[in-house]
Amino acid sequence: MASRDVVVGARIGLHGRPAALVVKTAAAQPVTIKIGKGDKPPVDASSIIAVLALGAHGGDTVTISADGEGADAALDVLAELLARDLDAETEAAGA
């Protein structure tokens, strides 16, 4: 099982636009990615409800993990996305 610890870059946390982007990206990967925070059991990263229910704020550390072929590459993609300040970026694009 491959895994990565990532600090959430979106200052508003994993909700709104950042959460939707992360979930859509996770769902597009060839492997199932789990995401967890603290003591809570890891959840399906392609579920918007499960990701919202993590209640992850900006600066929180989350752990993503996956099994199987392509797991490392998929985790790299998602880790890079999670670390970015997605809210500021979408705002700048929309301005």
Place this chain on the structure above:
Amino acid sequence: MPELTGLGVSPGRTAGPAYRMSPPPTLPGEVPAVADADAEKAAATAALKFVADELTRLSGQVEGTAAEVLDTESMMAVDPTLADGVARRVDAGRPAAWAVTDAIAEQQEAFAAIGGYFAERAADLADIRDRAVAHLLGAPMPGLPAPGEPYVLVADDLSPADTALLDPAAVLAIVTRRGGPTSHTAILAKARGLPAVVGCAGVLDLIDGTPVAVDGTTGAVASVSTADVEGIRAAAAREKARLAEVTGPGRTRDGHPVPLLLNVGAAADVNPNAEGIGLFRTEFLFLGRTSAPTVEEQERAYAEVFGALGTGKIVVRTLDAGADKPLPFLGLAEEENPALGVRGLRIARDHPEVLIDQLTAIARAADTTGADVWVMAPMVATAAEADAFAAEVRKAGLPTAGVMIEVPAAALQAGKLLEVVDFVSIGTNDLSQYTMASDRMNGELADLLDPWQPAVLELVARVAAAGRAAGKSVGICGESAGDPLLALVFTGMGITTLSMSGSVVPAVRASLAAHTRAECERAAEVALGAPDAVTARRLVAEAG
């Protein structure tokens, strides 16, 4: 049906069949047995897919934040976690509609436990549940009715999402049981030019399809015969045409000028033929931001609005935010009573840089466009606050500084405030809220929030008198300035300008043009002498 009465909040008359917002479906008391679990799961999946598609379709009809909210809600409807929860419950013997209801209740609890923004998503889940259950039970879809003919929309109250989706071509008028003069319903109806009545008890008892006449000025809602509908609409259209014939600047019949200005929130609201802008709300630049907009970004946005107006003055209100309209980058603490907390000018106590940047940007935009820009601060309570604000405005190179009168303390001290500023503008929405100790958003208190309340009128008269004594401008920029009868009362008190939504300007212009200044003064005396708000309005209307 006896005639119903509420608070008229958006003028105009019309008639048509009344249709209520459909209430959410309720599950039958008896739970049917599950014969085929796979068929129930398939039905639940199909219903949730139907909801997701419907939400995506609705999202395509709107823009910005409203579209994002609907898109995320659509994703939630076909979410794998929700699907798992539904399948588990069907396996435990619950039919599709019950399984969806239970699975969503579980997720709502999880969101509520986190709190804050996440807890608000529980309402999105409730909407998904209501739509899916209605689909499964064959019940009417909750939300706006679609009777296939223009109709009078009847609702308990309207949410921002309802108002975003409302089709102004299909809706003739809006009547709500709750809601006050400054509710979403009132502001939306005025912006769209739809007659509206709020706080109308008994209106939900109307049977769908009943023809009713609605008067958005008097607040009367009466059932009429179908044969009369056409006649009422034709008379209203003639009345509207008659009002539109009165043109030119705002003035009384004997020529006393009362400039009619616009309340705007963006360049799109500006009518180049207006006499000026009496309230430019600048919040749109700040709301939903995680960092403050730069001086350059603000300058561009202000210049766009300044440039959209042909001639006339533009009164800019500096940032009006607080715990009720939170801005993440300010890091304001949560408050027990946000309306009484750190909002408006009070934010500058801890964040002077936000005000200084904004004034810098306004001054630069004024320079590049050559516009006649006045600046005022919201939520001022003392002459010392007004003095400090005026100093900052002048330091930024802007010549005309003023303050809003929204707090009773400021109204009582208007004379002292006018010694240190060049003008004042009365925000009757907040002045009513603070004078009557009644939350603006609490629809049950609509009667207390009525701007005809004698105590509120007395404060307005006091500020007008202070303005006359100082020889300085005293405007009104609350929703009440768009009431054609109150416009006479305010003019009679000596108020110098009235600022309102563009859609109500013709009615106010026509009302002023039909009365002399002496008649306005008489109307002010009558209103100030009345024992209560309802009597005040009736006496002024009768004198009309």
